[in-house]
Amino acid sequence: MLTLPRLLLLTDRSQVRPGRRLVDVVASAVHGGVRAILLRERDLPPPERKQLAEELRATLDPVGGVLLAARPMLTGADGVHLPVGASMPGDGDRPDLVGRSCHNADELAAAAANGSDYVTLSPVAESASKPGYGPALGAERFGALAGRTSIPVFALGGVTAFNAATWLRAGAHGVAVMGPMMRADDPADLATAYLDAMGALT
Numbered sequence: 701m702l703t704l705p706r707l708l709l710l711t712d713r714s715q716v717r718p719g720r721r722l723v724d725v726v727a728s729a730v731h732g733g734v735r736a737i738l739l740r741e742r743d744l745p746p747p748e749r750k751q752l753a754e755e756l757r758a759t760l761d762p763v764g765g766v767l768l769a770a771r772p773m774l775t776g777a778d779g780v781h782l783p784v785g786a787s788m789p790g791d792g793d794r795p796d797l798v799g800r801s802c803h804n805a806d807e808l809a810a811a812a813a814n815g816s817d818y819v820t821l822s823p824v825a826e827s828a829s830k831p832g833y834g835p836a837l838g839a840e841r842f843g844a845l846a847g848r849t850s851i852p853v854f855a856l857g858g859v860t861a862f863n864a865a866t867w868l869r870a871g872a873h874g875v876a877v878m879g880p881m882m883r884a885d886d887p888a889d890l891a892t893a894y895l896d897a898m899g900a901l902t
Contacts, residue, residue, distance in 0.1 A: 702766055702778055702796050704818055705735040706874030707894050708854050713741060715882035723755045725887050730759050732891030736766040738781055738799075738876070739774070750774060768797060779817070788814050805845055812849045820876050821845060823857025824867060828879055843870035861893035868898055 709729055713722040726737060737756055741749055753774045757767050769777040771786060779797025780789065784807055788798060800811045802819045811819045825836050836858060837845070846853040852873035859867065859875045867875055877894065884890040 704766060704797070704852060704854075704874065706868070706898055707734055707891065708736045708738060708768075708820075708874060708876040709734045709881055709891075710738045710856075710876055710878035711740050712878050712882050715879050717883065722882075723752070723759065725882060725884075726756055727759050728887035729881055729891045730763060730765065732888030733895045734765070734881075734891045735760070735763060736768065738768040738770065739777070740770045742770055742772075753777060766797070768799065781820075782816075788816075805848060808845055808849050808853075812851055816851060818852040818854065818873070819849070820854045820856040821872075822855075822876075824855045825858025825860075825863065827858040839866050839870045842867060842872070846871035861890065861897050864894050864897040874898070 709726065711722060711726065716722050716725055737760060739753055739756060741752060744752065753767065753769065753776055757776050760767055767777045768779045768781050770781045771783065773780040773795060777795065779795045779799060781799040783801050789795065797817045798815070799818045799820065800816045802808045802811055802821050808819060808821065821842065823836050824842050842855060853871065854874050854876040855867035855872040856876040859877055860880060864875050875894065881887050881890055
């Protein structure tokens with residue numbers, strides 16, 4: 701099974717600055733050290749989403765990166781990320797990695813029981829991308845939940861370069877980031893900042 705890096709970048713082209721392309725933002729982030737991308741963009745027509753996946757694959761392959769896709773799964777992706785309540789892929793359709801979104805203890809337990817390889821747990825803090833979504837777990841509650849499972853947990857929602865180390869100390873495998881990277885003036889610099897913040901703990 702593939703190993704997931706500690707920094708996972710989620711895409712959201714709606715937050716990309718005007719005049720920029722999502723693939724260019726991702727390429728900059730990869731230049732800064734990102735090695736795992738979760739392609740969302742579920743509203744795109746299938747041919748366009750497939751083309752986007754191919755462009756991201758081409759960006760990640762030279763650095764040995766991992767490409768995940770939110771459901772529906774995409775050919776060429778290393779794994780699929782499922783929402784709460786979604787059925788697991790059948791044995792013949794299972795990719796190398798299957799992840800799942802979780803928000804509480806019951807969802808974490810279900811993810812572990814059904815064989816998920818990793819989860820995102822959110823929101824851990826106030827999030828500019830989804831204001832009012834929550835309530836935020838905070839470090840103590842996040843740590844208590846993450847400690848209940850043996851599968852890798854990514855902290856998601858309100859994660860910044862300034863608080864990234866907090867979630868690793870609380871028991872996260874890594875952090876998942878969307879809005880800050882999508883909106884960044886320089887995604888490469890921001891990616892490096894996240895990795896530097898977590899580096900002393902890895």
